[in-house]
Amino acid sequence: MALTARVSRGDREVGATLRVLRGGKGRSTPRRPTARSAEKCRRLFVGASVFLLCLTAIGMGRVALTVKATEAAVAACSLTADIEAERIAIEQLEADRSALVAPPRIQGLAESSMKMGAASQVDYLELVDTAAAVGDDGTEVEQADRSDRAEAVAGVLAGIMRMTAGEAQVLLVGDAGLTSSR
Numbered sequence: 001m002a003l004t005a006r007v008s009r010g011d012r013e014v015g016a017t018l019r020v021l022r023g024g025k026g027r028s029t030p031r032r033p034t035a036r037s038a039e040k041c042r043r044l045f046v047g048a049s050v051f052l053l054c055l056t057a058i059g060m061g062r063v064a065l066t067v068k069a070t071e072a073a074v075a076a077c078s079l080t081a082d083i084e085a086e087r088i089a090i091e092q093l094e095a096d097r098s099a100l101v102a103p104p105r106i107q108g109l110a111e112s113s114m115k116m117g118a119a120s121q122v123d124y125l126e127l128v129d130t131a132a133a134v135g136d137d138g139t140e141v142e143q144a145d146r147s148d149r150a151e152a153v154a155g156v157l158a159g160i161m162r163m164t165a166g167e168a169q170v171l172l173v174g175d176a177g178l179t180s181s182r
Contacts, residue, residue, distance in 0.1 A: 100172055109171050125153065 033041075099105070110116040127150055 106168070106172075110168075113171060114167065125157070127154065
């Protein structure tokens with residue numbers, strides 16, 4: 001076993017010595033906590049806990065609001081990018097439409113697929129809406145006879161125009177479908 005170190009000096013040993021201290025007015029013994037001080041500590045602990053919980057809730061609320069704001073900003077950036085992509089697509093469609101309705105292209109389609117050519121002579125029809133029309137020789141033509149002829153000519157012209165417009169639309173849409181699939 002280990003012993004304390006002792007130094008011997010002649011007749012006296014030097015080492016740790018113990019002294020007895022007596023309690024008096026200057027020194028007091030530690031007291032046990034009373035119920036009043038325990039209740040005070042308990043209240044202080046509860047108050048500090050409530051304060052820390054409130055501080056935590058406020059911090060978490062701030063973080064939640066920051067997250068929501070960040071999500072909204074990301075969504076706004078995404079929408080802005082989508083809008084820009086749609087604008088680019090619209091501009092591309094406008095360019096394609098301009099190319100499709102170009103007169104040289106339509107003329108080329110008409111010549112190649114419909115065997116059409118430039119007209120050598122152009123005649124225009126004028127429909128006059130008067131009570132009585134004057135014939136080529138200066139005589140009045142009756143309104144009923146004139147209106148029957150005008151209706152017949154207008155019906156034939158309308159039919160031809162509808163048929164031509166339908167064929168042109170089929171050619172344009174058919175060719176546009178081939179162009180867009182490339």
